[in-house]
Amino acid sequence: MYKAFYGLSDNPFSIAPNPHYLFLSDRHREALAHLTYGLGETGGFVLLTGEVGTGKTTVSRTLLNQLPDNTDTAFILNPSLTELELLATLCDELGIESGDSPTLKQLTDLLSSFLLANHEKCRNTVLIIDEAQHLRAEVLEQLRLLTNLETDTKKLLQVILIGQPELQQLLKRQELRQLAQRITARYHLLPLTEQEIALYVQHRLQVAGRHEPLFNRGAIKALHKHSGGIPRLINLLCERALMAGYAQSKVPIDAKMVRTASGEVLGEETKQTNYLWPAVAGLAVVTTFSGALYWFxxxxxxxxxxxxxxxxxxxxxxxxxxxxxxxxxxxxxxxxxxxxxxxxxxxxxxxxxxxxxxxxxxxxxxxxxxxxxxxxxxxxxxxxxxxxxxxxxxxxxxxxxxxxxxxxxxxxxxxxxxxxxxxxxxxxxxxxxxxxxxxxxxxxxxxxxxQSPNSNVTEIGRNASQAQLQWLENSLATIASKPPRLVSYFDQQLEQSLREFQRTHGLRADAIAGSQTLVQLNLYLSDQGPRLVENRGRY
Structure with missing residues (x-):
């Protein structure tokens, strides 16, 4: 109901996992890099842990989208299963016909045959288990036995375990020491920092069609304090704060509105602060203007x-x-x-x-x-x-x-x-x-x-035309004050240059020049409109 008031085309802070709102902080990118490394040629188990709502599922879904086409994946969301139920679910996910009431041995044989056939067809098989802290020790041991199937260079089944911090404690148990030794990469996902929260909120507002900020600096600080940097809680607090702002016809959202939202959403009591305004105002005047004397x-x-x-x-x-x-x-x-x-x-x-x-x-x-x-x-x-x-x-x-x-x-x-x-x-x-x-x-x-250029290009990736790739090379070289190269395909040097540009500007470093990256590039290259320093020349 507040969308029209704020100029939004969608609800930017829904807790539903909408891929259009995907935001990868530096921590999420690092987690993704660890998972990708862990799924290298050698394979084995990969571990991703983090508190509730930190974005573990977001990272795993992003990983799924980046897996090569020759990968078969199984995603298990409810791991409260017995050994037999887990193997049956895995067969269902991979499309393996198991018949009625199969035994544990029959399911194991079917999965082994499937993995061997996939290997002969140069296909990889990945199993992702969410909420893995609920797995029983005997089920984890069954998974370890299943990964015994291997060649001289790699495991035929690669397993990603995603769970809360309790999963780390589970894997320290004596009977699971063999599995723990097979973990090739592990990463613990921490909450967002205050600076990342500002970028996160800004990103979701922009996707929903609002370019002007709605949350001032005090609101961001309050979001960090009351949410602890947990994206899911940030969404809940932002949603309730926007409703309060709409009810009061107030923009921007400030810290007081976030504190009130925290009391309603999280049950935290909002304390009314009594400020000695005359004394504070006098101190602020002295501090501000003694510092501004150099300015004047x-x-x-x-x-x-x-x-x-x-x-x-x-x-x-x-x-x-x-x-x-x-x-x-x-x-x-x-x-x-x-x-x-x-x-x-x-x-x-x-x-x-x-x-x-x-x-x-x-x-x-x-x-x-x-x-x-x-x-x-x-x-x-x-x-x-x-x-x-x-x-x-x-x-x-x-x-x-x-x-x-x-x-x-x-x-x-x-x-x-x-x-x-x-x-x-x-x-x-x-x-x-x-x-x-x-x-x-x-x-x-x-x-x-x-003033954006008159171009219908919305993305430049590996399959872009040579003209688009050359434009990308020329643009990145100009901004970096380097001579451009002649490129005929999306080579490694162009990919590295693009990733570096994206990282520098807080963009998703996916080596794809999407809409946000193209905007940032064109801003540097534009010759339209006023400038802070006229005729300064381009980068």
Whole structure:
């Protein structure tokens, strides 16, 4: 019911395993790499453990999608079986006819014949058991005996055991020591970090059609605290927080709404915090503006740069060291007032979006979100997590999500850059800020507008045309400031370059230039629209 309010086309935080919402953090990718290694030529048992809801099933399903075509797989979701029931289920999964009421020996012989026949046809056989902590010790031993069938170089049956941490304790039992020795790879999946939670939430919102962030930095911190980094709990908390935001007609979602959602979903009591606002506000003013003095006075040796959007040229008001102490204090107070007024006028993100649309010669439409307004005028939105270097390299004006020293959000538009300084627009006020000030106040989220190329290409992979592969090689080489090679097929060097680019930009390093990777590439290569530094040249 809240989808229209937030500009969503789907429910982004359903706990159903929808492959369209697949998000692989660095931990998930590492787990996937361990599983893939464990299923190498030698085979054997592979172990993946993790707490409930950390994404073990997501990793296993991703692995299934990446297995070669010559692989037969069996997936057992309910391992609370006897030895006979397990082998019968395995036969059913592999399509082996076992007849009525087969014995344990008959099932074992049928599976052995199937595995040998598969090996002769150069086919692999993989068994994946989820919730494997429920397996009985005698069932695990039966599996070990089944994997005794092997050639000189590999096991004919490869087994992936997926379960909660109790599975590790189960495999330490004395009667299972032989099986434990056959585990060729093991990985324990940890919960998401706070930074990964921000990327996770952003990813799911984008898939559901919302490019503007909905959860501010405080909300992300609260999600990390109350969910413990468990993706399933994150989904539940986000879902309930969005419902609360819809009921209150409030955007963005803040920490208080997440805490309330936690009380409703997890039964945690939300404590009402009593802040001594006068004292905190006074301390925040002193901290913020004593740190901002360098910004305005540049150490007392340079000019204060501040501009108004109504003026065509910046005005300069020098602060010299040849002033009395009283006059200096008065000047600092004036600087404080300018900054405080600019920040207070920038609590509404809509003014920042209006500013960036203006830099493109566009204007917001009544009744539409900023990104919808941009799309109606031939532009696309692109949201990303990053830092000063990320923004500088992309070289586009950007809406940036900021926080004052008391943790309250405000929003600005980066308009231009000169060396280590950025011209930032806070509502109707433009001010030059240095890199240190920006880093202390930047939340890590920014959004830019760009004009995507007129291309129907949505994916470039191994089977792409030579022209597409050459474009990919040229693009990656240009961004890396390297001379491009002439390529006729998707070779190993091109694959490594693409994976490195994807890892650098927080993308799924699958060596397939999908929609997100193509957007990121085209952002670097685009020559349309305003820039932070004009005529800087391409990467």
């Amino acid at each position: 006075s540049q150490g007392g040796d340079g000019p204060v740069k501040q501009t108004s959007t109504a003026a065509s040229e910046p005005t300069t008001q020098p602060i010299t060291q040849q002033v009395t102490k009283s006059a200096s204090n008065q000047q600092l107070s004036a600087s404080q007032r300018v900054l405080q007024n600019a920040i207070n006028a920038s609590r509404d993100i809509d003014s920042a979006y209006a500013s960036i649309l203006g830099l493109w010669g566009k204007a917001p439409y009544v009744g539409l979100t900023a990104c919808q307004s941009a799309q109606q005028q031939g532009l696309d939105c692109f949201q990303q997590q990053g830092n000063w270097h990320t923004i500088v390299k992309l070289n586009f004006p950007a809406v940036v999500y900021l926080q004052d020293d008391s943790g309250q959000p405000f929003y600005g538009t980066l308009v231009s850059r000169q060396g280590e300084q950025m011209l930032i627009q806070l509502n109707e006020q433009q001010l030059w800020v240095d890199r240190d000030w920006f880093n202390r106040h930047f939340s890590g989220t920014f959004e830019l507008l760009w």
